[in-house]
Amino acid sequence: MPDVFRLLLIADIHSATRDAPEANRRCRLGRELFRRALDDARLRGGFDAVALLGDLLDDGTRDDADELLAGLRAELDAAAPDAPLLVAPGNHDGDPERLLRALGARAGLHELADRDGAAYRFVVFADPYVEAKYCTRPGEALAWTQTLRDGGAPLVAVQHNPLSPLIEADYPYMHVNRDEILLGYKRAGVNLSISGHYHAGQALNRVGGVQYFTAPALCEPPFRYAMLFLRGREVSAEVRPLVAPAAADIWDCHAHTEFAYCAKDVTADAVIERARAFGLAGVCLVEHAPQLYCAREKFWDGRHVVEPALWRQGADARMPRFREAIPPKRGEFVRVGLEVELDADGALTLRDEDRDWPHPLVGAIHWLPEDPSGMTESQFAECFLRTNEKLLANGIDVLAHPFRVFAWQKRQAPADLYVPVAEMLAAYGCAAEINFHCNQPEEEFFAVCLERGVKISFGSDAHELREAASFGPHLDLLHRIAPGRDVADLLYHP
Numbered sequence: 001m002p003d004v005f006r007l008l009l010i011a012d013i014h015s016a017t018r019d020a021p022e023a024n025r026r027c028r029l030g031r032e033l034f035r036r037a038l039d040d041a042r043l044r045g046g047f048d049a050v051a052l053l054g055d056l057l058d059d060g061t062r063d064d065a066d067e068l069l070a071g072l073r074a075e076l077d078a079a080a081p082d083a084p085l086l087v088a089p090g091n092h093d094g095d096p097e098r099l100l101r102a103l104g105a106r107a108g109l110h111e112l113a114d115r116d117g118a119a120y121r122f123v124v125f126a127d128p129y130v131e132a133k134y135c136t137r138p139g140e141a142l143a144w145t146q147t148l149r150d151g152g153a154p155l156v157a158v159q160h161n162p163l164s165p166l167i168e169a170d171y172p173y174m175h176v177n178r179d180e181i182l183l184g185y186k187r188a189g190v191n192l193s194i195s196g197h198y199h200a201g202q203a204l205n206r207v208g209g210v211q212y213f214t215a216p217a218l219c220e221p222p223f224r225y226a227m228l229f230l231r232g233r234e235v236s237a238e239v240r241p242l243v244a245p246a247a248a249d250i251w252d253c254h255a256h257t258e259f260a261y262c263a264k265d266v267t268a269d270a271v272i273e274r275a276r277a278f279g280l281a282g283v284c285l286v287e288h289a290p291q292l293y294c295a296r297e298k299f300w301d302g303r304h305v306v307e308p309a310l311w312r313q314g315a316d317a318r319m320p321r322f323r324e325a326i327p328p329k330r331g332e333f334v335r336v337g338l339e340v341e342l343d344a345d346g347a348l349t350l351r352d353e354d355r356d357w358p359h360p361l362v363g364a365i366h367w368l369p370e371d372p373s374g375m376t377e378s379q380f381a382e383c384f385l386r387t388n389e390k391l392l393a394n395g396i397d398v399l400a401h402p403f404r405v406f407a408w409q410k411r412q413a414p415a416d417l418y419v420p421v422a423e424m425l426a427a428y429g430c431a432a433e434i435n436f437h438c439n440q441p442e443e444e445f446f447a448v449c450l451e452r453g454v455k456i457s458f459g460s461d462a463h464e465l466r467e468a469a470s471f472g473p474h475l476d477l478l479h480r481i482a483p484g485r486d487v488a489d490l491l492y493h494p
């Protein structure tokens with residue numbers, strides 16, 4: 001079976017330093033939405049190229065345009081540095097040359113290949129606008145399209161304005177010379193034409209042997225992007241909203257706050273806001289308990305685990321400040337818990353005065369309570385199981401990133417631990433967390449958990465705001481291991 005070319009489509013980001021509420025656009029969130037879409041797509045099978053379908057900016061004539069474009073470019077560098085980039089300028093982008101330069105892209109013909117070497121030709125148009133609104137395909141571009149005929153590899157046309165089906169509206173969504181373009185595509189043997197601009201999007205459709213697709217706008221809820229799968233001349237499309245489906249009743253059961261030493265830009269308030277914006281049923285603010293008891297440097301080398309006095313008696317505890325600031329945010333939508341560990345004495349890293357109030361208690365193994373350096377694989381595995389058992393016996397609600405300590409110790413998590421860990425979780429009534437933060441969840445393990453009736457918890461483990469409430473990969477995983485099952489039934493609810 002031939003491989004598939006996976007094309008990520010992002011349209012109408014409308015990035016700006018102020019929102020456009022009258023148009024329902026979350027412009028200020030533009031850069032973050034862009035990064036969320038890139039990360040979501042990367043963790044859900046990845047992509048072979050990125051097509052940005054115009055209106056990256058809400059107003060490209062403003063002074064902040066360069067800075068906003070640099071921000072978008074920075075997200076590409078971070079999340080998709082090697083992906084070929086196709087950019088069709090839109091009517092809101094201002095100078096099309098400036099846009100292309102800022103992103104390191106160009107209009108015209110691009111030849112790209114899938115992982116098996118099957119080639120595709122992408123032809124990107126930068127159509128001019130009058131009054132930033134009326135769009136025309138110039139005669140020379142129409143003529144040039146005809147020279148691409150009989151070129152072998154399937155031809156994909158890329159532009160900002162939608163071409164099919166016809167949109168009848170007062171606003172000029174479509175090219176002034178749309179009919180000419182459609183006819184030209186048919187004659188040139190264009191296989192597929194992709195667009196943005198029409199924020200509702202248009203499903204894959206076929207006219208005169210040409211397939212057309214319009215990607216919905218990223219900037220408006222439910223914040224959608226699209227994947228196109230090309231297999232020769234065969235095309236299929238998948239539209240993916242970043243907002244979670246309400247019926248799944250998803251809680252983010254593990255999000256950090258400004259109190260984490262490892263926090264990048266998360267704050268409790270912003271995490272709550274994102275949980276609402278991305279359609280969650282609620283969010284648990286869960287902070288590292290040992291980080292609230294001891295100083296930064298004592299946490300980072302895991303000394304608090306082997307020297308319990310550090311977290312028990314540390315005079316530099318920030319817990320009182322945390323308790324003053326965060327638990328008052330509790331309500332229907334917000335829970336406040338702690339991420340706890342097991343120390344070398346076999347105790348939870350939780351002082352007596354903090355036993356009653358946190359919920360949920362998320363248990364994690366970041367360091368084993370014994371020195372792992374000389375351990376054989378089987379000694380490490382045994383120590384891991386013992387630590388898990390004690391952690392669970394102490395009454396945690398969720399087991400965070402269950403096997404991550406193996407990867408962090410540059411070891412492989414043995415698959416024969418899946419059953420014993422799942423059985424422990426079932427026996428103690430503890431949920432297993434799917435967590436993609438610096439972590440690759442073991443799919444098979446979660447399947448074993450479901451067989452034993454263990455609840456699944458979704459944890460963004462957000463240390464950066466863009467991670468909060470981002471559960472596309474988690475949902476995909478659950479759908480793969482439990483096809484047809486009701487997600488809400490499988491999930492842990494705090």
Ligand SMILES: [Zn+2]
Pocket residue numbers: 054055090091092160197198
């Ligand atoms: Zn537009």
Ligand SMILES: [Zn+2]
Pocket residue numbers: 339364366400401
């Ligand atoms: Zn953790």
Ligand SMILES: [Zn+2]
Pocket residue numbers: 254256339461
């Ligand atoms: Zn965490």
